Amino acid sequence: MTIQVDPSGLKQTKWHEYALRFVAGGIITVVAGVIARKWGPGIGGLFLAFPAIFPASATLIEKHERQRKQAKGLHGAERGTDAAAIDALGAAMGSVGLVAFAGICWWLIPRYPAPLALGGATVAWLLVAFSVWTIRQRRRRLF
Amino acid sequence: MSDALARFLIGGLVVSAFATVGGLFKPVSFAGLFGAAPSVALATLALAISKDGKGFAGTECRSMMAGAAGLCLYCILVSQLLGRFRLSALTATLSAMPLWFLSAFGLWRIFLR
Numbered sequence: 001m002t003i004q005v006d007p008s009g010l011k012q013t014k015w016h017e018y019a020l021r022f023v024a025g026g027i028i029t030v031v032a033g034v035i036a037r038k039w040g041p042g043i044g045g046l047f048l049a050f051p052a053i054f055p056a057s058a059t060l061i062e063k064h065e066r067q068r069k070q071a072k073g074l075h076g077a078e079r080g081t082d083a084a085a086i087d088a089l090g091a092a093m094g095s096v097g098l099v100a101f102a103g104i105c106w107w108l109i110p111r112y113p114a115p116l117a118l119g120g121a122t123v124a125w126l127l128v129a130f131s132v133w134t135i136r137q138r139r140r141r142l143f
Numbered sequence: 144m145s146d147a148l149a150r151f152l153i154g155g156l157v158v159s160a161f162a163t164v165g166g167l168f169k170p171v172s173f174a175g176l177f178g179a180a181p182s183v184a185l186a187t188l189a190l191a192i193s194k195d196g197k198g199f200a201g202t203e204c205r206s207m208m209a210g211a212a213g214l215c216l217y218c219i220l221v222s223q224l225l226g227r228f229r230l231s232a233l234t235a236t237l238s239a240m241p242l243w244f245l246s247a248f249g250l251w252r253i254f255l256r
Contacts, residue, residue: 004169013166021162022155029154029186030147036191041199042256045206046247048184049214053158055236057178058221062232083171084232085225088218090175095215101181102207105188109201114192118185129176
């Protein structure tokens, strides 16, 4: 399956849905900081991978897919749930990359300047996540 | 107060940026990768390095590995609740939340504490 850039999905997103993501992202960043300050970086670090905006994102994906399919006269509810399930599976693969991001950051941060450490770890996240996704696609084709 | 505001604005911007980039791609499974982007981590770690030092940020990263492994299990459960049990997205994502807490804190306590 080839990867395509399709901006039509962005057009479907309304301004209040962008605002919801912004506010949820802002709140979890503040909360993660407060937790790290109150209970220490050991506990605070856990919340850097907390699925804070996941419920909002999954609900939006379900809603947008349902509306898209219903507009074509198809069974929108079923397709919406399927799309959210596939998106969650994608996020599970992305989480493997997130483990790599955290491990590489742990190693790089004490040794290199912050932009280099964070940039390098972000590239590693993308590479690992993309590799896991590619392996799964190939396995699906074989079996 | 200004620290909290800076965190809120930077966190909101980074999370929105990754969500927007994810929304550009097809198929849905590939776009889903961006649901586990290091958005909150980038915002928090950049601020932690500048304010609290590299040691503090390094400890956060070490714990984050347990949180990310918990996120992986959480996403698999959400996918199953949606795909097999046909729950709504909101119900599935919220009812799976205890698994993240159990696995993240459990892994941290067993391997990283």
